[in-house]
Amino acid sequence: MKRKIHVLIVDDHPIFRRGLREIIDGDAQFAVTGEAGDGETALKQVTALKPDVIVLDLHLPKIGGLELMRATRALAHPPAVIVLTMHGEESMFNAAMDGGAQGYILKENAISDALVGLRAVASGGVFISPSVAVYLTRRHQRASAFRAEKKGMAALTPTERRILKLVAENQTNKEIGRELFISHRTVETHRTHICEKLGLSGNRALLKFAFDHKSEI
Numbered sequence: 001m002k003r004k005i006h007v008l009i010v011d012d013h014p015i016f017r018r019g020l021r022e023i024i025d026g027d028a029q030f031a032v033t034g035e036a037g038d039g040e041t042a043l044k045q046v047t048a049l050k051p052d053v054i055v056l057d058l059h060l061p062k063i064g065g066l067e068l069m070r071a072t073r074a075l076a077h078p079p080a081v082i083v084l085t086m087h088g089e090e091s092m093f094n095a096a097m098d099g100g101a102q103g104y105i106l107k108e109n110a111i112s113d114a115l116v117g118l119r120a121v122a123s124g125g126v127f128i129s130p131s132v133a134v135y136l137t138r139r140h141q142r143a144s145a146f147r148a149e150k151k152g153m154a155a156l157t158p159t160e161r162r163i164l165k166l167v168a169e170n171q172t173n174k175e176i177g178r179e180l181f182i183s184h185r186t187v188e189t190h191r192t193h194i195c196e197k198l199g200l201s202g203n204r205a206l207l208k209f210a211f212d213h214k215s216e217i
Helices: 014-025 039-049 065-073 090-097 107-122 130-149 150-154 158-168 171-182 184-196 205-212
Strands: 003-012 030-036 052-057 080-085 101-105
Touching: 003 014, 003 039, 014 030, 014 107, 030 039, 030 101, 030 171, 039 052, 039 065, 039 158, 052 065, 052 090, 080 090, 080 107, 080 205, 090 101, 090 130, 101 130, 130 150, 150 171, 150 184, 158 171, 158 184, 158 205, 171 184
Parallel strands: 003 030, 003 052, 052 080, 080 101
Antiparallel strands: none
């Protein structure tokens, strides 16, 4: 028998969690293994339950959704993340995708999109509610235009690209090293190579570059 996909629901509204749980548990492919009403409890449950997918709101007590995503990425086997929110603003969408979300679903579309999104994300894909899908298109267009303009981006190795993204999240060399399982000195070496390829100089030039282009890198 095929193993069910384990899901953790993180939202501070109990009634919404209950309704979402009924939708997910009603499909034989999935099993809700836990719920949490705040980010701190959620992080403990991720560690204990090891869900395949987290469905979470961005606005949570104690630890916010973006911070929770960042914390789970540092785990040996991080779960996939679907953001389920009432906020349809493009800035919130970009913040979630910059944070590593694989899905973005508006709560008003939860009944129709939740299971479709879970299937897509659980199989390694991406799912965006159709009503905000144009944001993803614009995001890809900006990234393509930026790479074409900044020629040095094409010369970055996959590891250097990953480090640049983590720099954009204001992570220290030690934090980046822990996430990538390399020493902080190796991170420093990579940062030097990134600066050389991008033509950046100065102590804070790389950090400013990463912050300014967070959604394109």
